[in-house]
Amino acid sequence: MLKFILRRVVMMIPQLFILSVLVFLLAKAMPGDALTGQLANNPKMDAKTLMEMREKFGLNDPFYVQYARWIKNLLHGDLGLSYIHQQPVTDLLAGRMGNTILLSACILVLTYLIAVPLGVVSGRWQDSWADKLIVGYSYVSFATPLFIFALIMLFVFGFQLGWFPTGGSVDIQIEKGTFDYYINKMNHLLLPSLSGALISTVGIIQYLRSEIIDTKLKDFVKTARAKGVPESRIYSRHILRNSFLPIAAFLGYEITGLIGGSVFLESIFSYPGIGQLFLQSIMQRDYSVVTALVMISGLATLIGTLLSDIILSAVDPRIRIE
Amino acid sequence: MEFLKINHLKVYYPIRGGFFRRVNDYVRAVDDISFELRSGETYGLVGESGCGKTTTGRTVIGLIKATAGEILLEGKDIAKLSSREFSRYRRDIQMIFQDPYSSLNPKKRVLDIIAEPLRNFERLSPQEEKRKVQYFVEKVGLHADSIYKYPHEFSGGQRQRIGIARALTLNPKLIIADEPVSALDVSVQAQVLNFMKEIQKEFQLTYLFISHDLGIIRHMCDRIGIMYRGQFVEEGTSEEIFNNPQHIYTKRLISAIPNADPQKRKEQLALRKQVEEEYTNSFHQYFNHDGKAYRLKRISETHSVAIL
Amino acid sequence: MKTELNHSQQTEIQIEKSPSSLSILWREVVKDKLALVSMILLALILLVVYGSAIFLDQEKIVKVDLLSIYAPPSSEHWLGTDYGGRDIFGQLIIGARNSFTIGLAITLISCLIGLIVGLVAGYYGGVIDNIIMRVIDFILVLPFLMLVIVFVAIVPKYNVFTFILIMSAFLWTGKARLIRAKTLAERELDYVSASKTLGTPDWKIISREILPNLSSIIIVNLTLNLAGNIGIESGLSYLGFGLPESTPSLGTLVSYATNPDVLQNKWWVWLPASLLILVMMLCINFIGQALKRAADARQRLG
Numbered sequence A: 001m002l003k004f005i006l007r008r009v010v011m012m013i014p015q016l017f018i019l020s021v022l023v024f025l026l027a028k029a030m031p032g033d034a035l036t037g038q039l040a041n042n043p044k045m046d047a048k049t050l051m052e053m054r055e056k057f058g059l060n061d062p063f064y065v066q067y068a069r070w071i072k073n074l075l076h077g078d079l080g081l082s083y084i085h086q087q088p089v090t091d092l093l094a095g096r097m098g099n100t101i102l103l104s105a106c107i108l109v110l111t112y113l114i115a116v117p118l119g120v121v122s123g124r125w126q127d128s129w130a131d132k133l134i135v136g137y138s139y140v141s142f143a144t145p146l147f148i149f150a151l152i153m154l155f156v157f158g159f160q161l162g163w164f165p166t167g168g169s170v171d172i173q174i175e176k177g178t179f180d181y182y183i184n185k186m187n188h189l190l191l192p193s194l195s196g197a198l199i200s201t202v203g204i205i206q207y208l209r210s211e212i213i214d215t216k217l218k219d220f221v222k223t224a225r226a227k228g229v230p231e232s233r234i235y236s237r238h239i240l241r242n243s244f245l246p247i248a249a250f251l252g253y254e255i256t257g258l259i260g261g262s263v264f265l266e267s268i269f270s271y272p273g274i275g276q277l278f279l280q281s282i283m284q285r286d287y288s289v290v291t292a293l294v295m296i297s298g299l300a301t302l303i304g305t306l307l308s309d310i311i312l313s314a315v316d317p318r319i320r321i322e
Numbered sequence B: 001m002e003f004l005k006i007n008h009l010k011v012y013y014p015i016r017g018g019f020f021r022r023v024n025d026y027v028r029a030v031d032d033i034s035f036e037l038r039s040g041e042t043y044g045l046v047g048e049s050g051c052g053k054t055t056t057g058r059t060v061i062g063l064i065k066a067t068a069g070e071i072l073l074e075g076k077d078i079a080k081l082s083s084r085e086f087s088r089y090r091r092d093i094q095m096i097f098q099d100p101y102s103s104l105n106p107k108k109r110v111l112d113i114i115a116e117p118l119r120n121f122e123r124l125s126p127q128e129e130k131r132k133v134q135y136f137v138e139k140v141g142l143h144a145d146s147i148y149k150y151p152h153e154f155s156g157g158q159r160q161r162i163g164i165a166r167a168l169t170l171n172p173k174l175i176i177a178d179e180p181v182s183a184l185d186v187s188v189q190a191q192v193l194n195f196m197k198e199i200q201k202e203f204q205l206t207y208l209f210i211s212h213d214l215g216i217i218r219h220m221c222d223r224i225g226i227m228y229r230g231q232f233v234e235e236g237t238s239e240e241i242f243n244n245p246q247h248i249y250t251k252r253l254i255s256a257i258p259n260a261d262p263q264k265r266k267e268q269l270a271l272r273k274q275v276e277e278e279y280t281n282s283f284h285q286y287f288n289h290d291g292k293a294y295r296l297k298r299i300s301e302t303h304s305v306a307i308l
Numbered sequence C: 001m002k003t004e005l006n007h008s009q010q011t012e013i014q015i016e017k018s019p020s021s022l023s024i025l026w027r028e029v030v031k032d033k034l035a036l037v038s039m040i041l042l043a044l045i046l047l048v049v050y051g052s053a054i055f056l057d058q059e060k061i062v063k064v065d066l067l068s069i070y071a072p073p074s075s076e077h078w079l080g081t082d083y084g085g086r087d088i089f090g091q092l093i094i095g096a097r098n099s100f101t102i103g104l105a106i107t108l109i110s111c112l113i114g115l116i117v118g119l120v121a122g123y124y125g126g127v128i129d130n131i132i133m134r135v136i137d138f139i140l141v142l143p144f145l146m147l148v149i150v151f152v153a154i155v156p157k158y159n160v161f162t163f164i165l166i167m168s169a170f171l172w173t174g175k176a177r178l179i180r181a182k183t184l185a186e187r188e189l190d191y192v193s194a195s196k197t198l199g200t201p202d203w204k205i206i207s208r209e210i211l212p213n214l215s216s217i218i219i220v221n222l223t224l225n226l227a228g229n230i231g232i233e234s235g236l237s238y239l240g241f242g243l244p245e246s247t248p249s250l251g252t253l254v255s256y257a258t259n260p261d262v263l264q265n266k267w268w269v270w271l272p273a274s275l276l277i278l279v280m281m282l283c284i285n286f287i288g289q290a291l292k293r294a295a296d297a298r299q300r301l302g
Helices: A002-029 A032-043 A045-056 A064-077 A089-124 A128-145 A144-159 A179-198 A202-216 A219-226 A231-268 A274-283 A287-315 B053-060 B083-088 B110-121 B125-141 B142-146 B158-170 B186-203 B214-220 B238-243 B248-255 B262-281 C002-016 C021-031 C033-055 C060-062 C088-124 C126-140 C144-154 C161-187 C188-199 C202-213 C213-239 C248-260 C260-265 C265-293
Strands: B003-018 B021-035 B043-046 B068-073 B091-095 B175-176 B206-211 B222-230 B232-239 B296-298 B304-306
Touching: A002 A064, A002 A287, A002 C126, A002 C144, A002 C265, A089 A128, A089 A179, A089 A202, A089 A274, A089 A287, A128 A202, A144 A179, A144 A231, A144 C213, A144 C248, A144 C265, A179 A231, A202 A231, A202 A274, A219 B232, A231 A274, A231 C144, A274 A287, A274 C144, A287 C144, B003 B053, B021 B222, B021 B232, B043 B053, B043 C144, B053 B175, B091 B158, B091 C188, B110 B125, B110 B158, B125 B142, B125 B158, B125 B214, B158 B186, B158 C144, B175 C213, B186 B214, B206 B214, B214 B238, B222 B238, B222 B248, B232 B238, B232 B248, B232 B296, B232 C265, B238 B248, B248 B262, C021 C033, C021 C213, C021 C265, C033 C088, C033 C248, C033 C265, C088 C161, C088 C202, C088 C213, C088 C248, C088 C265, C126 C161, C144 C161, C144 C213, C161 C202, C161 C213, C161 C260, C161 C265, C188 C202, C202 C213, C213 C248, C213 C265, C248 C260, C248 C265, C260 C265
Parallel strands: B043 B206, B043 B222, B091 B175, B175 B206
Antiparallel strands: B003 B021, B003 B068, B222 B232, B232 B304, B296 B304
8 A cells, every 4th residue: 555655755756857847848938028017017117137137037948947936936935936926826826725725625525415415315325206397407517617607696596586606705894803704705616616617517517326226226235134233324334335435536537627716716716716717927928937837737636546547446456456 | 299399398488577577487388298289199288277288289370479499390390480480381381260250350250250361361353252252152051142141140050160161271381370269158068070071081181180179089080189287198109098097087978988887887987986085195106296297108009198 | 355355346236237238228218208208309409509500690690780789589689689789699699609609629538538548548547547637636736727727828829729738638538537547457357368378469449348337427427528528618608718809708708697687687698698508518517427327226216
């Protein structure tokens, strides 16, 4: 087991390296650099001082020297300077990151809260009307694109019915830290996270359903039933215990989807997270922010996949044998 | 000169382990075997499952690369040829597969299945090709119209005949039959086997016949090699193996053949007990401390056995 | 024990497989009421979209008419007009045509790449397979959406073709993985060994022997991917990083809804396009799911 984890971690190193090179190359390929931005803000700077500045910041160094410096800064937590906001990218991110993590966590919790009961019902009472309804729902939600669904949710529940706030992460007039503040924040979160959760349940529902249906027919379940174990206990002790563990492990794989989803959700609900920041930065050509965000998202996905792989292999030893 | 001569053939698979997936050890699927086939005979390879008989057959036909050793086909070593060079000898060696279901592509008509080798080696017009395929289809006892059908429309025995027809189209000299009837009902096994004997005469074929079923081997083979854990333990003519087995493993195999005659049930049981006793008492006479067999020793012109 | 079991299962499936799997797929889909309705509906939509796109005058549609800005639906403008007074219905038709065509192009290109890579990796195995799988694993953990947006933003001379290429560059991986796994299983079957002993060259074994046996999986996957790709394309266009402005997409129409006033009060601008995307994706998905059930013999409706 330990060997598997070690090998898996070691396998991640080249991936990290390639990811960093890729992001670095992208950063270099983006038109303009940190100084061109300053040039725009400061018309007094002439070509000569620009050349001197370039030299000073090492922008004329060979490619690999620049890469090494970039990595070194990255490891020290220095992600560069945003020239639109005129502040370090790390500071800029700090405020936004919390919001996005909160939103993602809400989506995950809601997804599991909705999907697990539905999956269990659907698998246990296979072919009942409830099962048909749930399968129907999972097909429809699988086919629905997030941005359309979120827009319609916003249109119906935000604007037409007025049940939820239609944007932002919290009302400005409310004092920070009070009880009302948190309630208000939750209220702002509910519609975006519900929109995200309702259409990402399909994987878990389908997994649970087929897993339960399969396990239901296994001999050890039949034996338990023959021994007279009550039906509810068969499910809680024998079937669900086997099916639940891998589901917990799927968490890490969700991260790719969550990052993509946050871009859409935050843009639609004008929610101040990193997804929204990413779109703004790319439109304003604030590339140091873009680079940092891509790098962080890549890192998050890599770590998420790593964790999921490890948990899954702990649950199911067959995976360890490659 | 022998038709086919196998010299010190070895097929090893690496076992990897540890953090860096280094090669720790080898699975010795075929561990230094030598035997020869004479033109026109049927040579039987017998042994329990996993003893390396199928690996041997597949190595001879080039599906598996030999780790070491020579495979001499009419004096020419084909073991070390690249697949490109090997194609010249392709036509001479063909194979009949064990599973008549997976060995025929379900998406192809019988015509396309049997014509596949022809299309690879001969330039024939569609009419000639069709005539040739029909000839072979009728030869194996199927109706000429069946060339437009798909494999799933045939029974297992018929499918195996299609497989045989496919192997025959190139006029091979050697056919490797890997458990050709073990997937078939007992009722059709004899049909297919007798048919194989007929075409052997007609097309002057040499068979390398691989089976775990001693009854079938006795019915089919002129000479027999008994394999155990990748090695030969005994080799001889059919007569010698069945009437005068020397190695304890051969004796055990033969004593295990079921006897249909209920009158002789007691004798059979006594024989088995006696063999079992001999096995426990004289194990080290036949196997070394690793449980491997010793080198083959010649005890007559045609008969060899692996004893100390 | 386990492997033996798998083997017997494999042979069973092998027996189930029949030559005319395409006709079986068709029969199963037609038997599925929902899929049949979806198919008819999709065919109608495509017929209307591609049919009327021929007669529509694109110049006239994109022409700004300041006298009828945000006009609600009327007999002249069936679905009203946008902020430039442009006819929504016309834009809907053009957008649907563009979205579908480009979704299809992305699907076909990524499928072709995935198919070739997957077949090669699965058939040859060994080092080639190892390298390819590492690459695929890597691409799969990249933040897909963000990278596509970055590429779209920085590619010089950005147009429809670069968009298709960027998308395909990421999307072939899933397909390649699937095809590789299936090829790996197929390769172990004796008909492949038989072809080798009959002197059939590798490329021919891959294309003539193995490929036909993967046809139903490919069709199922193609259908489901088509729906997904139309969704991704319109989503990116919604964000402003999809099709270039010269090629309006359904997502472009939906993106007018980023203006809260449009979202709240001028539903005719964005809702029809949203619903059209939804309906198309539902139809294609239902057809795909039916195909999937049909390809998996155990789930057939009988």
